Amino acid sequence: GEIEDALTTHPAVAQAAVVVREDTPGVKRLAAYLVPADREVETGAVRRMLSERLPEYMVPSAFVVLDALPLTVNGKLDRKALPAPTAADFTATGPVRGPRFASEERVHAVFAEALGLPSVGIDENFFDLGGHSLLAMALLQGLRAEFGHPLGLADLLARPSVAALTEFLVDATVLTALGGSDAAVPCSD
Template identity: 75%
Template structure:
C-alpha cells in the first residue's frame, strides 16, 4: 500500500512529506516512485533512505525512484495532485555511489539488457537490478534475453546472487570459458 510506504518515508528524520505512486513511464513497466520534501535544513540522500526502507519494508515495497521536491503539488482543494508529479529522471533511479559505464563487451551486452528491461536510459555497472525497480517479472524477461545473448542456461538464482551488470557479466563469461574448455558448468550460488 502506498500509504504504508509513505508512513515509513515520513518516519525518516530527513523527510518532511512524502507521496508514493505507481508509475508506468515505459509501457508495460510499472514502478514505485517516491516524491519527497526534505525536512528543513536537510538534503535528501536516496541511498540512505533506500537503506532505511529496506530494513522496514519488504523489497517489493521499496520505491525504485526517489524524487526530491521543494513541495508536493496540491489541487485547489488542498489534496495531493498526483497528476502533477513529475516523471522521475535517470538520476532519481540511482542507488547511490558513482555510476560507472560498461568496460568490456560482455558488460556492454548485459548493460544493454538491463537498461532495456528496466526502461532506464542509464544504469551503472555496480547498481543492483532490484534496487533500480527490477522485480520477478522483469527478472524473467532479463534472463530470457541474456540466455539468447549468451547462448546458455541462466536461472533466477544466478541473477539473485549477482544482481549487477559487472557481476553478472563476469559470471556469464566464466561460464562461456568453462564450456569452451570442457569444464563442467558452475552451479548457481
C-alpha cells in the same frame, strides 16, 4: 500509506508521497516523492532505511526530491502533476560506473532494455532499479539470447548487478567452451 508513513520517519524527509507509475507500457514501478526537511535528502540512506523496515516489494524503485508536493485547488496531492522519474532517480546515490569492456557493455544493454531505462550503473542492483519477477524473466531471456548460456533466476538473485553477472557469464562461457563446467583452465608456464 504505509510506505509514506515510513518515509516521513526519516529525519531528512518532511513530506512524502508514493505512487505506482507506468511510464513504460507494461512496467509498473513504485516512485517516492520526497520533500526535504531542513537538510538535504540522501536518497540512498532513505532507501536503506526502508529496506530495513519494509518488505522488498514495498521499497520504491525511484526517489524523486521536490521542493514541494503539487497540490490541487482543494489542497490535496495532485498525483497527475508529479513528474516522471529520471534515470538518475532510479540509481543509488554515489558514483555510478559505466561498462568497462565489451562483454559488460552487452550485459549493460540487456539490463537497461529490460528495466526500460536509458542506462544503469554496473554496480547497481537490478531489483533496486525497479526490477521484479516479470522483468527478471525478460532480462534472463535477453541474456540467454545474447550469451547462449542457460541462466536461471537463482543466478540473477546471487549476482544482481551488471558487473557480477558479466563476470559469471564470461567465466561460464569460457568453461563451456573448454568442455563443460568441470573443465579446468590450463595454466601457462
